[in-house]
Amino acid sequence: MTQAIVLGAGISGLSVALELQAQGVDVKVLEASQRPGGAIGSIRHEGFLAELGPHTVAGSNAAVETFLHRTGLSERRLVANAESKRRFAVRDGRVFALPGNPMDLLKTEYLSGAAKLALLREPLAGPARDDVDESVTMFVKRRLGEEILEYGIDLMINGIWAGDPNRLSMRHAFRKVWGLESDYGSLIKGGIKKAKAAKEDPGPKFSKELFSFPEGNQELALKAAAMLDVEYDANVVALESGKKWSVKFTQGGKKRSLKADLVVSALPGWVLADLPIDKMSTGFLHALNYPSLAVETFAFKREDVDHPIDGFGMLVPKVENRRILGALFTSSLFSGRAPDGYVTMAVFSGGLRDPQMSQMPRDARRKIVLAELADVLGVHGSPVWEYESYWEEAIPQYEVGHGRIVVEIEALERRHPGFFVSGNFRDAVSVPDLIASGTELGQRAAQYLD
Ligand SMILES: Cc1cc2nc3c(=O)[nH]c(=O)nc-3n(C[C@H](O)[C@H](O)[C@H](O)COP(=O)(O)OP(=O)(O)OC[C@H]3O[C@@H](n4cnc5c(N)ncnc54)[C@H](O)[C@@H]3O)c2cc1C
Structure with missing residues (x-):
């Protein structure tokens, strides 16, 4: 008998569901797409690896350690290479290594x-x-x-x-x-x-090192989902409250519904904003701003890139008036991202700074991006492989007044016992923080059933 239904199998929903399951709750996850992970996804192609969304998990915490332990991923953790401590930025067209400590800060020409x-x-x-x-x-x-x-x-x-x-x-x-x-x-x-x-502090210490996994961050989602009861292609279309919560969804062209004692939404805010839920208004979530973003991973022959790209990546301040936001030097960041003799980098463009850039046709954007890489990093020669992920609604912005949205979410949960809201539009956007907040929400939801 399903006691809890979690909507969405992104890292938030998976973290909530794993915790509910650990607390002995019978939980089902409904996911609209054919794979778990949401923003998390990785593509492997002949020795190259591209991430669709997050490239790094920036440090650990107690909940992350529990998540990795539960999913058997503790030993799969791939810590970033030492050179990733070096970060670069562009000023006046030149690439500078950013200061890594206070002494460097006083000496830097940047x-x-x-x-x-x-x-x-x-x-x-x-x-x-x-x-x-x-x-x-x-x-x-x-x-x-x-x-x-x-x-x-x-x-x-x-x-x-x-x-x-x-x-x-x-x-x-x-x-x-x-x-x-x-x-x-x-x-x-x-x-x-x-x-x-x-x-x-005598308490437990958690590593601050960046990490990922040999087959990319998708491992987080795939392993967690494999331990859970997840229904894919389950597009949630409405919720009804009553003695039990009823979740309506479509699957394989058919209308279906499921009942449970509690429902956790781990849907993106822009989806929850429009979800018909009887007696409940989530329309206030329309105030969230989700800019679009393009992430293009390129693989080049090592000799086709003049810059050593021996670091985490390079960021471009707005005042430089360039079209790219920055690039992660992914094959320097983690081992196993490119075969010997090749390098990979993931270039970001669009966002709120330059919405036109992420919305233009892919070929036009690609041309601009490659021209900028040639100019800034001395990239010559064509990519030997490339993969683009485009996010129409990428990262929810915590804008001035965001506190009001958080207060409304809290009020919604109070008014509708058995309904909980998780996701990256509430109080955390990073993967480790979402694992922590999802785990905490799972505990809170399990207590509701006691
Ligand atoms: C390009 C990019 C780069 C990023 N880089 C980093 C990084 O380096 N490090 C970091 O820590 N964080 C990074 N982030 C942020 C982080 O990845 C996200 O905040 C996080 O993964 C969001 O998780 P979520 O579960 O809250 O939402 P989502 O991942 O959006 O999951 C929501 C899920 O709900 C499903 N869904 C949607 N509608 C329905 C429906 N009607 N019915 C059922 N299911 C539905 C979706 O398919 C999806 O699986 C990045 C994000 C992006 C987009």
């Missing part, structure tokens, strides 16, 4: 003397007003100045959100950094104190 001084003065900057949900631009200009915004923080916005610093909320999009100011009065002072406290 930032001007004025920007370095602004960094040193950061602890003296005044506090924010309590009642203002500051944009990233407001926050960073107030504490660090314009240049750090344009050449520093803008890179993080690119790399994580493909977003717009004028629209993203500092408090919601960069919660940990924002917390350094609110808890310690300064990012630098807070960073030092937190690092010291973490060192002295």
